[in-house]
Structures are given as structure tokens and as C-alpha cells.
Amino acid sequence: MANFILRKAEPKDVSDILRLIKELAKFEEMEDQVILTEKDLLEDGFGDHPFYHCIVAEVPKHHQSADGHVIIGFAMYYFTYDPWIGKLLYLEDFYVMKEYRGFGIGSEILKKLSQTAVRTRCNSMHFIVAEWNKPSIEFYKRRGASDLSLEEGWRLFKIDKQNLLKMTDEE
Amino acid sequence: MDKFILRKAEPKDVSDILRLIKELAKFEEMEEQVVLTEKELLEDGFGDHPFYHCVVAEVPKDKQSLEGYTVVGFAMYYFTYDPWIGKLLYLEDFYVMKEFRGYGMGSEILKMLSETAVKTRCSGMHFIVAEWNTSSIEFYKRRGASDLSHEEGWRLYEIDKCNLLKMSSK
Numbered sequence: 001m002a003n004f005i006l007r008k009a010e011p012k013d014v015s016d017i018l019r020l021i022k023e024l025a026k027f028e029e030m031e032d033q034v035i036l037t038e039k040d041l042l043e044d045g046f047g048d049h050p051f052y053h054c055i056v057a058e059v060p061k062h063h064q065s066a067d068g069h070v071i072i073g074f075a076m077y078y079f080t081y082d083p084w085i086g087k088l089l090y091l092e093d094f095y096v097m098k099e100y101r102g103f104g105i106g107s108e109i110l111k112k113l114s115q116t117a118v119r120t121r122c123n124s125m126h127f128i129v130a131e132w133n134k135p136s137i138e139f140y141k142r143r144g145a146s147d148l149s150l151e152e153g154w155r156l157f158k159i160d161k162q163n164l165l166k167m168t169d170e171e
Numbered sequence: 172m173d174k175f176i177l178r179k180a181e182p183k184d185v186s187d188i189l190r191l192i193k194e195l196a197k198f199e200e201m202e203e204q205v206v207l208t209e210k211e212l213l214e215d216g217f218g219d220h221p222f223y224h225c226v227v228a229e230v231p232k233d234k235q236s237l238e239g240y241t242v243v244g245f246a247m248y249y250f251t252y253d254p255w256i257g258k259l260l261y262l263e264d265f266y267v268m269k270e271f272r273g274y275g276m277g278s279e280i281l282k283m284l285s286e287t288a289v290k291t292r293c294s295g296m297h298f299i300v301a302e303w304n305t306s307s308i309e310f311y312k313r314r315g316a317s318d319l320s321h322e323e324g325w326r327l328y329e330i331d332k333c334n335l336l337k338m339s340s341k
Contacts, residue, residue, distance in 0.1 A: 021254040034255045044257060052252040081223040081249055083192040083264045084205045086215060093254045114330075114338040124331045131324040144334030149326035153302040156319045156327065159285075160295045163315030167285040 003063060004105055006112050009054035009074070014041040016071035017054055024095040028130065052078045055112055057096065057105050065097060072097045075109045077116075080126065089117040091127035110143065128156065174234060175276055177283050180225035180245070185212040187242035188225055195266040199301065223249045226283055228267065228276050236268060243271045246280045248287075251297065260288040262298035281314065299327065 009017060018038050025031045044051045057073035064070050073096035080090040091113060096105045117125050126148075129136050137147075148154055159167075180188060189209050196202045215222045228244035235241050244267035251261040262284060267276045288296050297319075300307050308318075319325055330338075 025255060030255070036253075036255055036257050040257050044252065051250055051258055052254075076252070076254055078252055079222055080251065080261065081215065081247070081263060082207075083223075083247055084196060084201070084207060086207050086211050087222055090251065092252060111338050114335040117335050122335075124329050125335060126327065126329050128325040128327050131326050140328055140330065143330060143338055145328045145330045147326055148329050149320065154299040154327050155302050155321065156297065156299050156325050157308075157311055157316045159311070159314060159316045164285040164288050164293075164296060167282050167314055 004057050004059050004072075004100075004103070004108075006055055006057055006108055009045070009056045011042055011046045013054070013056055013071060014038045014045070016056065016069065017041055017074055017076070019069070020071070020074050020095055020097070021076075021093060023097065024093060027095075052076050052092065055109060057100075057109060059100070065099060069097075072100045073105050073109065075113060077113060079120070079122070082123070085123040087120065087122045089113065089120070089122045089125045091125055094127070106139065175228050175230045175243070175271075175274070175279075177226055177228055177276075177279055180216070180227045182213055182217045184225070184227055184242060185209045185216070187227065187240065188212055188245055188247070190240070191242070191245050191266055191268070192247075192264060194268065195264060198266075223247050223263065226280060228271075228280060230271070236270060240268075243268045244276050244280065246284060248284060250291070250293070253294065256294040258291065258293045260284060260291070260293045260296045262296055265298070277310065 015038050018036065018041055021036065022031055022034050025034045045054065053076070055075045056071050058070050059072055061070060065072055074093070075091060076093040077089055077091050080088045082088050094106070094109065113125065129140065186209050189207065189212055192207070193202055193205050196205045216225065224247070226246045227242050229242050232241060236243055245264070246262060247264040248260055248262050251259045253259050265277070265280065284296065300311065
């Protein structure tokens, strides 16, 4: 199975994108945490101001998945800003369906993202990986990735909506 | 000293923003790593498509800093996207000059950012903190922040320009 194309996602792809987001979340044992809807994805990705960008991997109809899908991989990314070096490409989600792995689709997606990053004059690509996800860590390290959490001790924090609201109400 | 205002940064603020970025980097012992220029800050923040947003804290001229500055604090942020919950406000840099701390500026900045996040329908605010920076960690924890690196084991990775070029030309 060597036939696949990579292309920019279009509005019609949102249901496949959501499906793949949920599959990836399931792999991370977080499936019930996906509350995003197709409507959100449509507004947020294909409106006047896109909050994310997506590349999808598509196979021909005769190579469709067991459940009949032709969109079998995706990467979601956006641009962030490092105050020391400027623009960065931030890789948010990256997934290829299990039955389509081993054909170089992941590598091609990462290559395309690298080209996008270089073309848009980004200095680097950032992303987070769960510390237990050894195959992904190896995949990225083979391509020159370095663990900034290890080297520089950065920890990711969050303040959720509830606590944000608390702060806005405080005098 | 309780007089200060918070406002959206303007193009004229880029030299103060760069100065404060460098001061914060110095505190993190990374000052030589700041290669960004005022020109880039101007293009990237105040062009057609801003890659970041900034809030600055300003004091009256009679309260200026020792070296004569009136812009004494800032926060740099942008919007990111979580595929599970949607839009997030990402706090990238946040700093108040030492001589102006203890007057509630940091709290007011964070409150303003919270309002921005809620107004733009963000599901949360994310940011990274160095694990040795216990005073900042406490500051954020007092406001309900939780350590996702701890809870969920996330580690931040980077593929730098050199390796991106390698990959893109293969």
C-alpha cells in the first residue's frame, strides 16, 4: 500500500478530523475528554481567522479502511511565538490509523510540516509528547528532536475555565 | 506605589517589550538566547496577521524606574488549539520589573488575561513554568493552576531549524 496523498484539510474533512482526534485520544486513554464538535472545528479552522491548520492523508477508494474511510491520517498545527526567537510551528496532533502505519505516511507528513515551517520562516517546531510514549519519542528523536523538558526543566501548566472565571470576578 | 494602568501594547512599545523580554531571559539565565529584534516584534505583532498579543503595565512619569522607564511589566500571549476542547489562551511571557512587584500588577495582568480568555471563548489558559521556579509555581497554584506535566506526563519537545531543513530536503 504505497498510494496516498497529503493535502490541506478542507471544510468537508471536519468529520474525519474529529474521528481521528477521537481515535488518537482513545490511544492516550482520554477519549471521553474530547468535547469538541464538528461545528467547533468548522468555525475555528475555516473561518476568517483560523485557530488551527490541518493536513490530511488520503488513500484511494479501493484502499479504504476496514470501516470504509479514505482519510486515514492527519496533523493539526498552528503558529506560536517564542519571545527569544520569534515564530514557531506548533504540532498539536499527529496520527496515522494503525492499519496504515509502516508505509512512510508519518514521515511524509512530518516532511511536509517541516517544509511549511521553513517556508513560513519559523525557527523551530515544538510539540509535546507523553513521557510514556516511547515509540513516538523514538520517532521524533530519529529526526533530531530534543526533549526541552529534560534539558531546560519546563513543565506545562493549565488554569481551567472555572478558575479563569474565578479570577475575572475577583476585585 | 499603586498607580499603574494596563493596556494593549502598541507599535511604539516594541523597544520596551524587547527590553523586558531580555530582562526576563536574564532571570532565567538565558539572556544571550534572545535573538529577536524590534523589527521582528513589530512585523510579527502589528502586521496583518499578529503572531502574538501583548498587554503592558505602565506607570506615570513621576513613578518611572531607576533607568527612566514607564513600561514596567508585560504579558505576551497568543491563541492555541486543543483538539479535545478547542481554543486556549497561551501565556508565553509574563514579567513585572523587580522594583514594581508587590503592588498587585501581576495579579491585575492575570485578571485581564482571564477576561480576555473568557471573552474570546477559550476553554482555559496554558503556560509553561520552569520546574525550579517555585515562587512562580506558587503564584499560579494560588490561582488554581494545575501541573499538567505532573498529572498527565507531558514533556515539551523541539525540532530545531537545522533538523527541519534536513527533513524538508530529504
